[in-house]
Amino acid sequence: MKNIILTADRPTGRLHIGHYVGTLRNRVRLQNEGNYDEFIVMIADAQALTDNASNPKKVRDNVTEVMLDYLAVGLDPKKITFCIQSMVPALPELTAYYMNLVTLPRLLRNPTVKSEIKQKEFDNDKNGIPVGFANYPISQAADITAFDANIIPVGEDQEPMLEQTREIVRSFNRIYNTDILTECKAVLPQIESCYRLPGTDGSSKMSKSLGNCIYLADEENEIKKKINSILTFPRNVEDPGIVEDNVLFIYLEAFATDEYFEKYYPEYKNLDELKEAYKKGGIGDGIIKKFLNSVMQDTIRPIRERRKEYEKRIPEVLEYLKEGTEKCIKMSDNKLKEVKKVIAIDYFDNDSFLKEQIKKYNN
DSSP states (O other): OOOEEEEEEOOSSOOBHHHIIIIIHHHHHHHHHOOOSEEEEEEOHHHHGGGTTTOHHHHHHHHHHHHHHHHHHTOOTTTOEEEEGGGOTHHHHHHHHHGGGSOHHHHHHOHHHHHHHHHHTOOTTTTOOOHHHHTHHHHHHHHHHTTTOOEEEOOGGGHHHHHHHHHHHHHHHHHTTOOOSOOOEEEOOSSGGGTTOOOTTSOSSOOTTTTOOOBTTOOHHHHHHHHHTOOOOOOOTTSOOOOTTOHHHHHHHHHOOHHHHHHHOTTOSSHHHHHHHHHHSOOOHHHHHHHHHHHHHHHHHHHHHHHHHHHTTHHHHHHHHHHHHHHHHHHHHHHHHHHHHHHTOOTTTSSHHHHHHHHHHHO
16 A cells, blocks of 8 residues: 555644644654655645635635745655645545535534634524534545545644544445545654644644744744743742643743753753753743743744745745646546446446446336
8 A cells, every 4th residue: 555645734824833843843754754655735725715715815825825834844845746725626526425424413523623613713693603614524534535645644633533534434435335445544743742732822722813823934033022922820930830731841842852952051951851940949931931932943943044035936836836736636536536436426437327228228
């Protein structure tokens, strides 16, 4: 079996450090390891429209922003196939067929869907939950199976979505007595604290819509300002510090390798030593923020600089996206033909339907 990697992001804004530790860093690692036959990165604009239907310009404008962030973090167009979801016709058609395999209550029980519905505060008494939004797990299953993808780098919050995809694959293969759909598995961040990076405001998740993000394109002064704004537990400097659920230390777990301590905080060899000292008291949060700022500046600076270089080459950037989309159209069309053949709705792809009907009506 081939190893086909697929992953995607909604173009509703620039990407942030939550995306970076949640999946982008893993994508670059997988790309550089090279243990795959195909690597597809999708800009999920159709999915973004499910809760931005009244503002399509927001989605359109951010397609290029996301593509620039992809290239800036080190995704290589020579190794990666980039595509735009809405331009691949097979995807909504596959979604339509898979919709018959899932009940509405099952969709709404999906933990990720429930969480997103709560966060977006859809008003059931007025507009309610858009069908397209509730349908997202099925649409994602179409994205994955259209390319026979079996390796999906995602954040921890997306695992329920992948389980729904696996359920659809099993149902389809069982009902139609086939094995043409492949089950997928998640590749989660290697550091547990990166599963769901909290926002700078202490919210459980960094989110563009909540405005609590540090973006990969942020300038130095913006990064410093956002880090200094992070709320910490009130205490006197000499009091013991609280590490658990401390946003500063969660960020340090995600980014601060031993090399950063040697460079910026040589009093401690690593994060474990700093944590122990902090818990004893005597270290102010201002010092921790200063160290974290140095770490984040070093992390984001090369990404931001690469992004600025690509911003000067927009025609080239969009050509990568155009060529990749055309390739994905062909790949997914082949899978769609397989699916329609198994369901027996490939009426005019060959003469079998004609022969059946002639036999039926001539006898």
